Amino acid sequence: xxxxxxxxxxxxxxxxxxxxxxxxxxxxxxxxxxxxxxxxxxxxxxxxxxxxxxxxxxxxxxxxxxxxxxxxxxxxxxxxxxxxxxxxxxxxxxxxxxxxxxxxxxxxxxxxxxxxxxxxxxxxxxxxxxxxxxxxxxxxxxxxxxxxxxxxxxxxxxxxxxxxxxxxxxxxxxxxxxxxxxxxxxxxxxxxxxxxxxxxxxxxxxxxxx
Amino acid sequence: xxxxxxxxxxxxxxxxxxxxxxxxxxxxxxxxxxxxxxxxxxxxxxxxxxxxxxxxxxxxxxxxxxxxxxxxxxxxxxxxxxxxxxxxxxxxxxxxxxxxxxxxxxxxxxxxxxxxxxxxxxxxxxxxxxxxxxxxxxxxxxxxxxxxxxxxxxxxxxxxxxxxxxxxxxxxxxxxxxxxxxxxxxxxxxxxxxxxxxxxxxxxxxxxxx
Numbered sequence: 001x002x003x004x005x006x007x008x009x010x011x012x013x014x015x016x017x018x019x020x021x022x023x024x025x026x027x028x029x030x031x032x033x034x035x036x037x038x039x040x041x042x043x044x045x046x047x048x049x050x051x052x053x054x055x056x057x058x059x060x061x062x063x064x065x066x067x068x069x070x071x072x073x074x075x076x077x078x079x080x081x082x083x084x085x086x087x088x089x090x091x092x093x094x095x096x097x098x099x100x101x102x103x104x105x106x107x108x109x110x111x112x113x114x115x116x117x118x119x120x121x122x123x124x125x126x127x128x129x130x131x132x133x134x135x136x137x138x139x140x141x142x143x144x145x146x147x148x149x150x151x152x153x154x155x156x157x158x159x160x161x162x163x164x165x166x167x168x169x170x171x172x173x174x175x176x177x178x179x180x181x182x183x184x185x186x187x188x189x190x191x192x193x194x195x196x197x198x199x200x201x202x203x204x205x206x207x208x209x210x
Numbered sequence: 211x212x213x214x215x216x217x218x219x220x221x222x223x224x225x226x227x228x229x230x231x232x233x234x235x236x237x238x239x240x241x242x243x244x245x246x247x248x249x250x251x252x253x254x255x256x257x258x259x260x261x262x263x264x265x266x267x268x269x270x271x272x273x274x275x276x277x278x279x280x281x282x283x284x285x286x287x288x289x290x291x292x293x294x295x296x297x298x299x300x301x302x303x304x305x306x307x308x309x310x311x312x313x314x315x316x317x318x319x320x321x322x323x324x325x326x327x328x329x330x331x332x333x334x335x336x337x338x339x340x341x342x343x344x345x346x347x348x349x350x351x352x353x354x355x356x357x358x359x360x361x362x363x364x365x366x367x368x369x370x371x372x373x374x375x376x377x378x379x380x381x382x383x384x385x386x387x388x389x390x391x392x393x394x395x396x397x398x399x400x401x402x403x404x405x406x407x408x409x410x411x412x413x414x415x416x417x418x419x420x
Contacts, residue, residue: 049290052301056299072293075286076286080285084260091261098311099312102332103307116329119325
């Protein structure tokens with residue numbers, strides 16, 4: 001998508017992956033208002049879906065406070081892209097009647113209610129760094145999750161250099177998986193739907209869509 | 211998207227909205243295999259994301275059992291499209307650290323664990339018919355949800371004739387909202403993130419994207 005931006009378009013990098021110092025959310029908000037005031041249409045481009053851990057609420061609030069009209073274009077969030085790439089559904093009749101996207105902890109610093117998350121029976125899609133995963137696996141088992149529940153660690157979904165590790169909560173909790181080598185960004189998906197990778201031999205880019 | 215299909219492409223309608231008798235999943239699976247065997251590339255087009263209540267698992271299993279290679283292209287699921295259209299995020303720092311997509315009940319006929327779903331604090335996106343909503347609102351309140359928790363009923367998201375009703379669990383449970391008049395398809399989103407519709411005056415299609 002970046003390659004399709006016309007050369008005449010002004011680009012203001014604000015994210016972590018542009019090789020520049022990341023801006024704070026306040027700084028990004030200020031850039032949005034500044035650029036709009038200079039005239040023209042501006043696009044705030046994000047990876048994934050802006051409404052899922054994308055600070056969409058904060059940016060809309062800021063624009064609204066300044067009377068700036070906007071449109072939100074939805075996107076494909078990392079969990080659904082991961083399922084498409086690795087050929088597993090996020091829900092499946094008889095295996096998961098719900099799917100949850102969650103972070104490691106809440107904004108007030110409190111932990112997620114892991115027990116409640118386990119009891120829903122939902123496929124859990126963990127939007128968090130690799131470092132946190134072994135302790136989350138430990139918490140899920142303590143909260144009543146089956147120790148041998150499969151968890152799939154998908155790095156760089158839909159990008160060059162993607163990787164896909166299938167393990168279990170207990171192996172992740174015990175340190176058998178070296179999470180320090182996993183490329184970022186990473187999404188981890190826990191639940192019966194992620195295993196086995198039945199369709200591995202049949203998957204791949206079909207030329208007509210490449 | 212349908213309008214962009216070349217006139218030379220064979221189209222086999224299988225869904226409810228094509229004005230024909232809906233096929234069962236078994237019949238759809240059989241059509242997929244039959245068409246592949248006649249040669250060429252076939253596209254199984256679905257609304258939303260195929261991995262979220264889209265029977266993706268069943269269709270992949272069937273293709274795999276017949277040795278048919280495939281690629282899954284992810285999509286924008288109804289809940290994220292609803293948030294984009296109505297200007298609310300599905301997660302928000304301090305309001306919701308998780309979001310769950312769920313149906314009314316599980317494949318084995320058992321009910322969702324509504325108490326666990328309430329206790330997660332997740333924004334709940336209900337993929338179910340309007341008729342079921344009052345009883346689900348009653349169950350959520352019985353499970354410990356705040357009676358005045360906002361719920362937003364969004365019909366025909368991203369389509370002509372969309373509608374958007376903001377109410378509360380208690381008003382929905384008590385029958386104050388006439389769900390029988392809501393157009394389908396419908397998605398209902400419960401949680402602090404959906405209200406108030408702060409940005410109503412600023413939202414709308416921006417011409418450059420139309």
